[in-house]
Every structure is written in structure tokens, then in C-alpha cells.
Amino acid sequence: MLEDKVITEKKKRSAGGVMVLTLLMIAFIIFGIFIVLKTIGGRSLHKPVEGLETSHVIVSESLAGNAGISGLADGHVTMDGVEYIPNADLICILVMGIDKETALEIGGQSWTAEEGSNNTGGQADALFLLLLNPHDETVRVVGINRNSMAEVDVWDKEGNYKGLFTQQIALQHGYGSDQAECAQHQVRAVSRMFYNIPIHAYAAVSMDSIPELNDAVGGVTVEVLDDIIYPEYEMDLHQGDTVTLMGEKAYWYVRLRNENVFNSNALRLERQKQYLTCFAARARECVNGDVNAAVELFQLLQKYMVTDLNLSSYTYLISETMEYEFDADYLYTVPGETVMGNDFEEYYVDDEALQRLIVDLFYEPVTSY
Numbered sequence: 001m002l003e004d005k006v007i008t009e010k011k012k013r014s015a016g017g018v019m020v021l022t023l024l025m026i027a028f029i030i031f032g033i034f035i036v037l038k039t040i041g042g043r044s045l046h047k048p049v050e051g052l053e054t055s056h057v058i059v060s061e062s063l064a065g066n067a068g069i070s071g072l073a074d075g076h077v078t079m080d081g082v083e084y085i086p087n088a089d090l091i092c093i094l095v096m097g098i099d100k101e102t103a104l105e106i107g108g109q110s111w112t113a114e115e116g117s118n119n120t121g122g123q124a125d126a127l128f129l130l131l132l133n134p135h136d137e138t139v140r141v142v143g144i145n146r147n148s149m150a151e152v153d154v155w156d157k158e159g160n161y162k163g164l165f166t167q168q169i170a171l172q173h174g175y176g177s178d179q180a181e182c183a184q185h186q187v188r189a190v191s192r193m194f195y196n197i198p199i200h201a202y203a204a205v206s207m208d209s210i211p212e213l214n215d216a217v218g219g220v221t222v223e224v225l226d227d228i229i230y231p232e233y234e235m236d237l238h239q240g241d242t243v244t245l246m247g248e249k250a251y252w253y254v255r256l257r258n259e260n261v262f263n264s265n266a267l268r269l270e271r272q273k274q275y276l277t278c279f280a281a282r283a284r285e286c287v288n289g290d291v292n293a294a295v296e297l298f299q300l301l302q303k304y305m306v307t308d309l310n311l312s313s314y315t316y317l318i319s320e321t322m323e324y325e326f327d328a329d330y331l332y333t334v335p336g337e338t339v340m341g342n343d344f345e346e347y348y349v350d351d352e353a354l355q356r357l358i359v360d361l362f363y364e365p366v367t368s369y
Helices: 001-046 056-061 169-174 179-193 207-216 248-255 264-287 290-304 311-321 351-362
Strands: 069-071 077-079 080-086 090-101 123-133 140-144 149-155 163-169 200-205 221-224 228-230 233-235 242-244 305-307 331-333 338-339 346-348 363-364
Touching: 001 242, 056 069, 056 080, 056 233, 056 351, 077 242, 080 207, 090 207, 123 179, 123 264, 140 233, 140 264, 140 311, 140 351, 149 169, 149 179, 163 169, 169 179, 179 200, 179 233, 179 311, 200 207, 207 248, 207 264, 207 290, 228 248, 228 351, 233 248, 242 248, 242 305, 248 264, 264 290, 290 311, 346 351
Parallel strands: 090 200, 140 331
Antiparallel strands: 069 077, 077 080, 080 363, 090 123, 123 140, 149 163, 200 305, 221 242, 228 233, 338 346
């Protein structure tokens, strides 16, 4: 009996040991997968988007001779007597808010592609560059006015390339036979506008995603920046009001603008920047360091998004940037001036100010090393 008891206890201990060992092995495998994904993701995010031919040397050569900027060897530049080196660890992601509705439906300068046309991508009604800097652990965001006049690649409705034309940069996304191609065209146009800066990833997000994403974080509270009164959309918001946006109200807050007010897109861009800041803060509260919660938000977004960010890239971003600092002080706008064109407003970028902004955000003083 005693021997049977000892054998039984040994079997129990052995079974318990196997269970613990199995759990440890599972944990080790999961951790190993996470490390592999993180490593692969980190490598892929330090390469420009496919088809984007650029380098730090090319950027420096493009900037040289402008705004008091001089080019040096190895991609270095000098500005105001200070030598700068490219921040090779900076990750740049282009985020596009895609509008496929007509001008009559949303009150913006949208267009509908002709039936049977290859150009069906819709406009990039919102354009933001996200800059993730591991050196100071910050996220900086550059808002690009959708009416910025820039070189745009144009194709006719049969898909024949017609060349580069100066158009509103938001129109670039409309040219292409599928959403991925349209997004890649937009990446090239923005990179070209920014003197060939490397863009490492893109996310083209349907504006239809806003209500669901907004409500997933429990709503976003803002102080209304300008009157938004559209009874047909049940919008009655007044400048200075503090409101928690829910559902469709969040959508219309970042979409609507008064066509009768000159330069109304600049006011809307300020609202978009404000909403982005408040949403990011609210999302961070909800996630609270939980990678799984962040992944759930990403999965929710996927059905509305075309992106070249894969699981490994996203794993890397979440694990590396969860604690990065981001607030209103890290929001920038490309400087310029709005004028009235023949039909629509046109935004002309201040080239010298843009060049200095590029050096400030994409470079670092050599003395900081």
C-alpha cells in the first residue's frame, strides 16, 4: 500500500511537472514568436515603401541650395551654420483618410469617377505623416492640406499614363485601378512634395471607420473649434462647446466644412488634428499598455483600411512606441497660403518653410551625437 501511494504521488508530481513544463514551453514559443515578429517588423519598417526610390543622400541633394541649406557628404546638410545628419532610425508612415463620396453628399470638393474608368480610388481627404522617433521617444504628426498644389501622376480612364501635372495633392489617390495602387501613388506624390523623404509604410483608411473606432474607445471629448451647424446631419455644435463625440457626430466633426467660408479646409484640418490628438489620448487610456487591446483596435480598423503594415510590422510598432510621448505640441502643419483658383481653393506651400521643417523633423544636429 505504501509503495502504491509513493508511486501515485510520483505520478501526480510527474504529471504536474509535465503541465508546468508544457505551459513554460507554450509561453516560450509565444514569446519567441513575438520576438521574431518584432525583429522582422523592425527590419521591414526601415525600408521605404515598395517602388519608392529614395535615400537620405537624395533628400539632402534635393534640399541643397534652398532656404540657406547646403548639402554635404553622406546625406548631411548644414542650415544656419549648423550641421545636421539624417535620423536613420526615424519611421515615417503616411496615413490617408479616403473620401469616395460626392461633393453633394459631403460638401467637399470630391468627384466621382466615370463609369468604367480605371481611376476609382477616391480622394485623400485627410493626409498625415506620422513620425516615430526612437531617439527621443516621441510621435510627431505633420498635417498636409488636401488642397496643396503639387506634382501628381495622372492616368486617363483607360489606364494610359499622361505624365506629371500640378493638381491638388488629394486628387492623386483617385488615379489607379485598385486601392493598393492608389495608396502607393499617393505615397510617391507626398514623398516628392517633401523633397523625396523616405516613407516606410502607409495606411489608407476609409472615413467610414470613424464612428466605430470612435465608439470603441468610449467616445472622444473635444472643445469645438468652430461652429458646425448642419440640421440635415443633426449637427448643432458651437465654438467653445465641450462635447463628447459619439457615432456619426465624430464622423461629421472631421468631415464637414462650410463651403461659403474661404479657406474652410484649413479650419477643418485644425479640427482633424485636434480630433487625432484627443482620439490618441483616449485610445492610450483604453489600451493602458495592453498589447492585446491595441491589436483588437488594429483588427477593428483592418476592415476599413488598405495598408502595407503586416502583423510583424504592427507588433513592432506597438511594442516599441506604446510609451512614446504624443500631444498637441507635436502636431505640425505644412506652411502655405490658400488662394481661390478657377473653380476650387488652391493651397500653395511655402517651399522655404517646408524645407526648414524637413530638416527640423527628419534630421538631427551632429552635436547631439
